[in-house]
Amino acid sequence: MRMEIGNLDSSRPLASLSLDLDNQWSYMKTHGDQGWEKFPSYFDIVLPGLLDVLAEQKLKITFFLVGQDAALEKNREALETITARGHEVGNHSFHHEVWLHTQSKAQIEKEILEAEGHIVRVTGEKPVGFRGPGFSWNEAVIEVLVDHGYLYDATTLPMYLGPLARLYYFWNSKLSSEEKEQRSNLYGSFKDGLRPVKPYFWEMSAEARLLEIPVTTIPIIKVPFHLSYLLYLSRYSGALMRQYLRLAVGFCRMAGVGPSFLLHPLDFISGDQVPELKFFPGMDLDRDHKFKVFRDVITYLGRHFKLSPMSVHASALTKRGKLKTLRLRNHRG
Numbered sequence: 001m002r003m004e005i006g007n008l009d010s011s012r013p014l015a016s017l018s019l020d021l022d023n024q025w026s027y028m029k030t031h032g033d034q035g036w037e038k039f040p041s042y043f044d045i046v047l048p049g050l051l052d053v054l055a056e057q058k059l060k061i062t063f064f065l066v067g068q069d070a071a072l073e074k075n076r077e078a079l080e081t082i083t084a085r086g087h088e089v090g091n092h093s094f095h096h097e098v099w100l101h102t103q104s105k106a107q108i109e110k111e112i113l114e115a116e117g118h119i120v121r122v123t124g125e126k127p128v129g130f131r132g133p134g135f136s137w138n139e140a141v142i143e144v145l146v147d148h149g150y151l152y153d154a155t156t157l158p159m160y161l162g163p164l165a166r167l168y169y170f171w172n173s174k175l176s177s178e179e180k181e182q183r184s185n186l187y188g189s190f191k192d193g194l195r196p197v198k199p200y201f202w203e204m205s206a207e208a209r210l211l212e213i214p215v216t217t218i219p220i221i222k223v224p225f226h227l228s229y230l231l232y233l234s235r236y237s238g239a240l241m242r243q244y245l246r247l248a249v250g251f252c253r254m255a256g257v258g259p260s261f262l263l264h265p266l267d268f269i270s271g272d273q274v275p276e277l278k279f280f281p282g283m284d285l286d287r288d289h290k291f292k293v294f295r296d297v298i299t300y301l302g303r304h305f306k307l308s309p310m311s312v313h314a315s316a317l318t319k320r321g322k323l324k325t326l327r328l329r330n331h332r333g
Helices: 024-031 043-056 067-071 073-084 105-123 139-147 162-171 177-182 190-194 227-234 238-255 287-304 310-320
Strands: 014-020 062-065 088-091 200-203 209-212 260-263 306-308 324-327
Touching: 014 310, 043 073, 043 287, 062 067, 062 073, 062 105, 067 073, 067 105, 073 088, 073 105, 088 105, 088 310, 105 139, 139 209, 209 310, 227 238, 227 260, 227 287, 238 287, 287 306, 306 310
Parallel strands: 014 062, 014 260, 014 306, 062 088, 200 324
Antiparallel strands: 200 209
């Protein structure tokens, strides 16, 4: 859904909120756990409370949907509710395989278009934005998105901590050596920290380009501050978490970055509700505590930025036009 910019408050820079609606089965699949093939879902646990809190906070956000979930009739009512409540939907691939970057352009095109078809069928809205599973992408992803008229990509994660995050994930998994190799780029590499934090255009030719809105990390130091990290800090000290958020917002404002602030379903549920996912950091936190932190974080962000769905942010950035342009290295078009 391409949302209109409307009468935005120009006194605050624009920022965007998005949630990667990874389902229970997709976490289990990436982690190498048995039973994911039955596609267990926690949508009935996550979505009602989350949508109510978003309404309470008068927020509209972008939900990146996995095509496999949209293809299953059991999820239809839950996913329909997202657009019925006025939120945007984005494309998060069909199979949610974090090794998307290893696939051919033809395979990637099938992943994106199959997901898009089911998302349109269920929600009635065509996605204009894409985020790769596990922040996985390659140049073929960008080319496919340009070929099919997408407005923006939101995959890149410019941080230096990717290898450490991957090491922790593997340490807590039951993956074989082959499966670990398949997931070897999960959360990216150290050099991803060299990527821009500010939005920019990927350019294929003078006529073909795509807006990239990176998942925002703290400018200069390139460490994440999306909600999962803030919740983890809150386990030890609410004051420390708030100071970290203030630091992140201060650096963003100094650098002229309107954040793309990332949420995940596990930010709103506890390990008691979904025991299969207790191994994730922060799943020992109470659900009510998580919602309180979310409200506090959103209130603070809202003082400094006008919070919007990603397509609104993307449209405003595209109209502004004064963004850096990066050429796809292997494109000859």
